[in-house]
Amino acid sequence: MTRMLGSDAILRSLEAEGVDVVFGLPGGAILPTYDAFARGTTIRHVLARHEQGAGHMAEGYARASGRVGVAIATSGPGATNLVTPIADAWMDSTPLVCVTGQVRTSLIGTDAFQECDITGVTMPIVKHSWLVQDVEELPGVIKAAFHVARTGRCGPVLVDVPRDVQEAAFDFEYPDEVDLPGWRPPTRVHARQIAEAARVVARAERPVLYVGGGTLNADACVELLELAEAARLPVITTLMAKSAFPETHELHFGWPGMHGPKWSNLAMNTCDVLVAVGARFDDRVTGKLSEFAKGATVIHLDMDAAEIGKLRSADVPVVGPLKHALAGIEAELRGLERTDTEPWLRQIAEWRDLYPLRYGVERDLIKPQRVLETLDELTAGRDDVIWTTGVGQHQMWAMQYLHCVRPRTFITSGGLGTMGYGIPAAIGAKAARPEATVVCVDGDGCFQMTCQELATATLENLPIVVVIVNNGYLGMVQQWQTMFFEERLSHVHLTHSVPDYAALAAAYGGLGLTVHEPEELEPALAEALTSGRTAVVDVRVDPVEQCYPMIPAGAAALDLLEYEEREPASPAA
């Protein structure tokens, strides 16, 4: 037991949790804790330029490392700036602990300067939150916060600490155990559920493993690979699960949903047994839910019981840790006679040959898809590249054209679809894996939402490569307006040239490159990738290229539009 201040106790608690990096920005109500940083800690503090940046950095750190990300902000606007990352982490089940300063307890409720009821504001988007009113509770709360963030289905939590609690002295002792009688996530999988799942898989003629982001969170990629190989099951990974299964593997068959290749959607929707692994039947994956994988027997493996039957009823629910579930099914299958899946695998491969991803012939303007293809070629065979993205067309092209082989190497905002996620997430990933080359594939719209964090990248020595697929538009919105609003483009034109992205990169102390001509593309990307510096490559691409295939919102997955079909579909929900 050591006598210390609450502020020091926060850092000692984070140290006890094994935290090595935090991302934050100081301000009034969190000043005592920043003073504790000044007094000394083993934790590296990365100073962001905006709290939203700090939050996404913590997310990127968590996704790249598999550990809990930590963001620190002051009260009021500092805390509300964390709301977007918290919502993002909630939707994508990213383990995140946010520590916010709060006004003194005597001022709470008085509309004091920079007061905001942040536990109230964030209530719908956190697993749990704590307003610490007594310094004695502080160590136990932080212990509980980390425990809740990373157990069960991962997600964000928030610890709000009033200034006087940070300043109060007490006898610090970090607890060994958490006291959370109401928090009991499953630790085992029911043997009967596993046996039933294996029985159904063994009899399947056209099975598909529909793999979601939960697989990465569960650290179950090895078990997934073993099951897929042992039972010869085709694997389709969602955007959130990209990199959970080696994408160069013969059993990997793409990505499902709105911009997934036709072969993937055909496989998903004509299978007889759909094995959902840590996936949640998101509308961007299913298209029209009632038409999705019609007639298929659904086996649903998930850590979160509430996901079972939420959207699609499961014929075989398997609740619990995915590692156990996948390994259990694989073990159980060994004793069973298995239907031959080779004809089915050949069928999907045939579809892949029949309906490849296609885009128009490149003339004067660089096609955005080629930016991604070139990046994929330049990094082929490397397993030390981590990709992050913003949200929009470039993100979908990144999904389609990049090939990831190692888990946790594709970091993107899936559920919330947070534009601006890419740059700070890349910085966080770099902090987690300094030896890796971290590349943010960004859009010009996304870039402008968080580009101030380039200062963080250069000054904190966390070099990242940002490749802007610059079409001068809010491209995905443009695509919807073109396809579903009779080409009435409304407030989507950003222009190619304002700002001058390369000059902006230089202004932040990075390397800036602009690519106009097709032949400049590869050398510029190669230079950025090998520069070792924070680099921004502004690639001016064809502004009217649309992302295909596309399942129009609300349409059935098999009614997807392919590249040639330029007829706009009817607008839908």
Place this chain on the structure above:
Amino acid sequence: MIHTISVLLENKPGALVRVCQMFARRGYNIESLAVGPTEHHDVSRITLRVDCTDGSLEQIQKQMHKLVNVLRVRDLEPGEAVERELALVTVTAPPERRAELLALAEVFRARIVDVGHDAVVCEVVGEPGELDTFEELVRPHGIRELARTGRIGLARASSKTRAPRPQRVLR
């Protein structure tokens, strides 16, 4: 179908808000809600009434169980539970109609807890259906004010399905 859900939760700041907020966020409407202490000073019981399908009920229970402060969730099935509600009703009661009202109150074992010049306050406890009937019958007299607690419930001690400890939802 209307379901009665009994929830035990830690008596912590914000715990009730988290439960209510989950209903709002997931689009379920609470018909009635009663909160109070239990035999443990640090545990509260919420009795909720929700109009929803069986599928939604399962979702509600699972979502509620994910809340850190929620200890137990139980669907109180009709016939397997005892349910009670209390109502206070201020009824217009001029002297010439007072006897009639008092007779009515007696049938419902309602107590007159306050008497004014031309009105009385009745207290009635019972199954929620009885309270509805009482309310209907005194309405012609003129209801000036009415307050109901919302129902509370417990599984019957005689219930065969009652587990030794209140059952947990499937996790």
